[in-house]
Amino acid sequence: MAFLTLQGISKRYGDFTAIEQLDLAVERGELLALLGPSGCGKTTTLQMVAGFVTPTTGRILLDGRDITQERPEKRGVGVVFQSYALFPHMTVAGNVGFGLEMRKVKRKERDERVAEALSLVRLNGLGHRYPKELSGGQRQRVAIARAIAMQPELLLLDEPMSNLDAKLREEMHIELRAIQKRLGITTILVTHDQVEAMTMSDRIAVMHRGAIAQLSTPYDAYERPATPFASTFLGRTNAFPGEVLRRNPRCAEVAVAGTTLHVPHEGRQVDGSVNVYIRPEKVHLANGDARVRGRIATRVFVGNQWLLEVETELGKLRVAQPNLGAPPPEEGHEVGLAWTDDDLRVLTQDDRESAHGHA
Amino acid sequence: MATLEDGRPGAAPWLLSGPALLLFVGLLLVPLLLTLMLSFRVFSDTAGVTSAYTLTNYWEVVSDPYYGTIFLRTAGLAFAVTLLSIVLGVPETIVLARMKRPWQSLCLLIVLGPLLISVVVRTLGWQILLGNNGVLNNLLQSLHITSEPIRLVFTMTGMIIALTHVLVPFMVMSVWATMQKLDPQVEWAGRSLGGSPFAVFRRVVLPQIMPGVLSGSIIVFALSASAFATPALIGGRRLKVVATAAYDEFLGTLNWPLGASIAVLLLIANVAIVMGCSRLAERRFRHIFD
Amino acid sequence: MKQNGILGLVYNAFFLTFIIAPLAAVMLVAFTDKGYISMPFDGASLRWFRAILENDDIVSAFWLSVRLAFASATIGVVLAVPAALAIARYRFPGRAALTSFFLSPMMIPAVVLGIAFLRFLSLLHLSGSFWSLVCAHVIIVLPYALRLALSSAVGLDRDAERAALSCGASRFTAFRRVVLPMIRTGVAGGWVLSFIQSFDELTMTIFVATPGTTTLPVAMYNQIAQTIDPLVASVSAVLIVGTVLLMILLDRMVGLDRILIGEAR
Numbered sequence: 001m002a003f004l005t006l007q008g009i010s011k012r013y014g015d016f017t018a019i020e021q022l023d024l025a026v027e028r029g030e031l032l033a034l035l036g037p038s039g040c041g042k043t044t045t046l047q048m049v050a051g052f053v054t055p056t057t058g059r060i061l062l063d064g065r066d067i068t069q070e071r072p073e074k075r076g077v078g079v080v081f082q083s084y085a086l087f088p089h090m091t092v093a094g095n096v097g098f099g100l101e102m103r104k105v106k107r108k109e110r111d112e113r114v115a116e117a118l119s120l121v122r123l124n125g126l127g128h129r130y131p132k133e134l135s136g137g138q139r140q141r142v143a144i145a146r147a148i149a150m151q152p153e154l155l156l157l158d159e160p161m162s163n164l165d166a167k168l169r170e171e172m173h174i175e176l177r178a179i180q181k182r183l184g185i186t187t188i189l190v191t192h193d194q195v196e197a198m199t200m201s202d203r204i205a206v207m208h209r210g211a212i213a214q215l216s217t218p219y220d221a222y223e224r225p226a227t228p229f230a231s232t233f234l235g236r237t238n239a240f241p242g243e244v245l246r247r248n249p250r251c252a253e254v255a256v257a258g259t260t261l262h263v264p265h266e267g268r269q270v271d272g273s274v275n276v277y278i279r280p281e282k283v284h285l286a287n288g289d290a291r292v293r294g295r296i297a298t299r300v301f302v303g304n305q306w307l308l309e310v311e312t313e314l315g316k317l318r319v320a321q322p323n324l325g326a327p328p329p330e331e332g333h334e335v336g337l338a339w340t341d342d343d344l345r346v347l348t349q350d351d352r353e354s355a356h357g358h359a
Numbered sequence: 360m361a362t363l364e365d366g367r368p369g370a371a372p373w374l375l376s377g378p379a380l381l382l383f384v385g386l387l388l389v390p391l392l393l394t395l396m397l398s399f400r401v402f403s404d405t406a407g408v409t410s411a412y413t414l415t416n417y418w419e420v421v422s423d424p425y426y427g428t429i430f431l432r433t434a435g436l437a438f439a440v441t442l443l444s445i446v447l448g449v450p451e452t453i454v455l456a457r458m459k460r461p462w463q464s465l466c467l468l469i470v471l472g473p474l475l476i477s478v479v480v481r482t483l484g485w486q487i488l489l490g491n492n493g494v495l496n497n498l499l500q501s502l503h504i505t506s507e508p509i510r511l512v513f514t515m516t517g518m519i520i521a522l523t524h525v526l527v528p529f530m531v532m533s534v535w536a537t538m539q540k541l542d543p544q545v546e547w548a549g550r551s552l553g554g555s556p557f558a559v560f561r562r563v564v565l566p567q568i569m570p571g572v573l574s575g576s577i578i579v580f581a582l583s584a585s586a587f588a589t590p591a592l593i594g595g596r597r598l599k600v601v602a603t604a605a606y607d608e609f610l611g612t613l614n615w616p617l618g619a620s621i622a623v624l625l626l627i628a629n630v631a632i633v634m635g636c637s638r639l640a641e642r643r644f645r646h647i648f649d
Numbered sequence: 650m651k652q653n654g655i656l657g658l659v660y661n662a663f664f665l666t667f668i669i670a671p672l673a674a675v676m677l678v679a680f681t682d683k684g685y686i687s688m689p690f691d692g693a694s695l696r697w698f699r700a701i702l703e704n705d706d707i708v709s710a711f712w713l714s715v716r717l718a719f720a721s722a723t724i725g726v727v728l729a730v731p732a733a734l735a736i737a738r739y740r741f742p743g744r745a746a747l748t749s750f751f752l753s754p755m756m757i758p759a760v761v762l763g764i765a766f767l768r769f770l771s772l773l774h775l776s777g778s779f780w781s782l783v784c785a786h787v788i789i790v791l792p793y794a795l796r797l798a799l800s801s802a803v804g805l806d807r808d809a810e811r812a813a814l815s816c817g818a819s820r821f822t823a824f825r826r827v828v829l830p831m832i833r834t835g836v837a838g839g840w841v842l843s844f845i846q847s848f849d850e851l852t853m854t855i856f857v858a859t860p861g862t863t864t865l866p867v868a869m870y871n872q873i874a875q876t877i878d879p880l881v882a883s884v885s886a887v888l889i890v891g892t893v894l895l896m897i898l899l900d901r902m903v904g905l906d907r908i909l910i911g912e913a914r
Binding site: 373387468609625629630 | 756768791870
């Protein structure tokens with residue numbers, strides 16, 4: 001029995017549908033990421049779980065309890081807001097202890113638990129400061145400490161890293177995940193940053209236009225995207241339109257720009273107009289056994305890898321080569337490219353069909 | 360965003376602000392100084408303002424119980440009006456802040472608009488409403504709440520009501536400005552931590568708007584302590600306040616030095632209260648806001 | 650944000666009624682057909698509006714107020730705009746003190762200002778002059794014009810001006826063609842607000858006004874202090890309507906909440 005269940009959740013504002021028939025089960029102790037671009041409905045979903053927004057239809061069950069109509073203050077759900085939303089007129093200790101105060105925890109115990117929470121986020125000794133006197137990173141930790149101090153059953157993180165600079169963000173990904181694992185709190189992370197989602201979560205729910213396009217582990221979400229949207233949203237990819245010629249037991253023969261590619265279909269009922277995908281890192285420069293030849297149009301160095309755009313008969317192919325050994329040839333040179341067919345993916349061009357066509 | 364000029368400013372800023380500065384020095388600073396000097400002059404019933412200097416004017420104001428009553432009444436009026444403005448104005452501002460457009464803009468316009476209408480008009484309205492034959496009395500009598508008209512004109516109560524009406528928009532303005540700076544997510548944070556709507560209001564929202572309430576109170580207090588028209592028209596001859604007393608001396612008795620000393624005391628009191636309370640408020644709330 | 654419950658809306662209605670009540674009372678009384686203050690429910694007429702036109706004192710006081718407000722607002726803006734630009738764009742010693750000085754009339758009780766001007770003008774034997782009254786009003790309205798001009802000037806994008814300079818425009822041309830248009834609405838709003846403040850001014854003007862230079866508020870005050878007859882009510886009604894129209898104009902131009910709450914310090 002899942003710890004948190006969303007059944008048939010939808011949210012409509014007049015004519016506008018923000019969420020359409022959402023079903024989701026979150027296991028106890030897992031960190032699930034709701035990943036998607038702005039407007040996909042991930043924040044609305046979080047707000048419904050927190051109780052700030054009432055669903056139009058559907059039920060929300062927390063540990064077996066129906067909390068759909070329950071008021072936010074009764075739910076025992078900790079929230080970390082995007083802007084942190086610290087109480088500016090209270091000290092750090094006051095902020096962190098607020099949830100405990102609301103539960104009428106006695107002062108002595110409260111102080112102990114506040115100190116515990118602060119040391120967990122490595123802010124020991126800053127209890128007497130005011131939010132205004134802290135840096136952005138410190139404020140974020142206070143927000144986290146405040147949410148977990150009351151030992152909530154569920155933790156909701158609403159794009160908590162978006163206001164941090166890149167370096168700090170990377171560090172916090174690891175740290176926050178460690179805290180979550182240590183406390184074992186079931187957590188939902190809302191983010192548009194796919195690196196963040198992949199780094200921190202046990203499972204990712206890729207959301208698109210008010211519905212879940214794919215729900216799987218980070219690896220599966222990246223390696224086996226279920227919809228065109230998921231393919232292009234997570235990481236970079238190459239996409240080529242084609243027509244299915246024949247469907248074999250394991251792979252499909254797809255005509256792409258004059259050649260035929262054998263693409264594993266993984267049980268999908270692909271037919272007619274499709275897209276064939278391959279990730280840039282799965283394509284490498286080759287000489288002898290090149291599958292296709294082309295001219296390097298752009299070459300960019302980003303530190304840990306080289307990104308190339310190669311004009312081939314298939315179309316413009318993006319290639320990512322790790323920065324090991326010699327740099328690739330310069331722009332204008334002719335090169336051969338190769339890949340393993342197992343790394344190819346195929347999906348019907350229509351988003352919705354693909355999702356339903358998945359076996 | 361505007362950035363300040365680099366390097367030395369030279370004469371430019373002084374040239375630009377020169378005309379205004381000259382006018383202010385000549386027509387503000389000088390008259391105020393002259394008034395100060397006037398307050399030290401001797402006044403005699405026969406010769407008018409003489410050229411002798413004395414402190415008797417101040418002494419008279421400070422020691423004479425007549426003026427003592429006036430100062431006390433003015434202070435009492437100011438306190439009452441400030442308190443009433445808080446009680447009436449703060450809830451209204453909170454309600455306004457939670458409204459949706461376009462209602463919000465409309466209501467804000469109605470509340471703040473009267474500031475652009477002359478105080479004579481507003482006070483006339485209260486005279487009509489509060490008179491013995493006025494609307495309020497007629498209403499109360501027709502509802503059989505009272506059998507005789509209540510005297511409201513020429514009373515302290517009437518003055519307080521009318522002055523509150525004139526000044527409560529300033530309270531609303533001040534609290535509104537503070538509320539605009541609040542992060543709405545902070546309220547939700549309070550709720551998610553287990554606070555009922557009332558607890559969140561009391562512990563999270565109210566403390567944050569305190570600075571606005573305070574600065575509004577300072578403005579309302581200062582303005583009601585120096586109010587003239589409303590006390591003159593609603594209070595009448597028998598309920599003098601500082602401003603009307605000064606008027607009496609100047610345009611009634613023609614004892615200009617005495618009037619000037621009242622004015623100087625009023626100015627000092629005003630500045631002292633405003634600056635003193637502002638400084639206190641700043642120190643108290645320094646850690647909260649930028 | 651939390652929505653308003655029924656309690657909030659009821660309170661709001663009560664509060665708005667409180668605010669409007671005296672103004673509504675005045676407007677109603679203006680339409681009475683009786684010769685004394687009464688409600689027009691048992692007889693309405695426009696006689697008191699016609700009476701305005703027949704009352705020379707009121708009419709001349711009205712025109713004086715208009716001319717006075719026009720002059721004060723214009724001079725106020727002409728003085729305030731350069732000062733605002735100076736304060737907004739240059740960092741010079743005394744900048745904060747200068748700003749406070751220019752804004753100080755708002756903190757000085759109107760009574761004190763009235764007395765000070767009265768003393769000053771009588772010493773110079775300039776009491777009955779229209780232009781001395783204008784000067785006094787300029788002092789009163791300049792803070793309002795300055796505040797609005799300041800908030801416009803502070804929000805100005807200097808880069809636009811620098812772009813003009815890099816295209817070869819002289820400093821003056823850049824000012825005239827780039828800066829001035831950008832602060833135009835703030836300045837115009839400042840003018841309208843100054844006009845209204847000067848027109849409405851009562852307390853200070855009472856001290857400085859003479860029989861030859863009586864403004865409309867002072868004339869009305871004098872009337873009310875003696876007896877109240879519906880004439881003041883009809884004049885007030887006209888003023889209310891006029892102000893509402895100006896308010897709408899102001900709102901279109903600059904946005905009323907920005908003016909009334911103000912920004913730059």
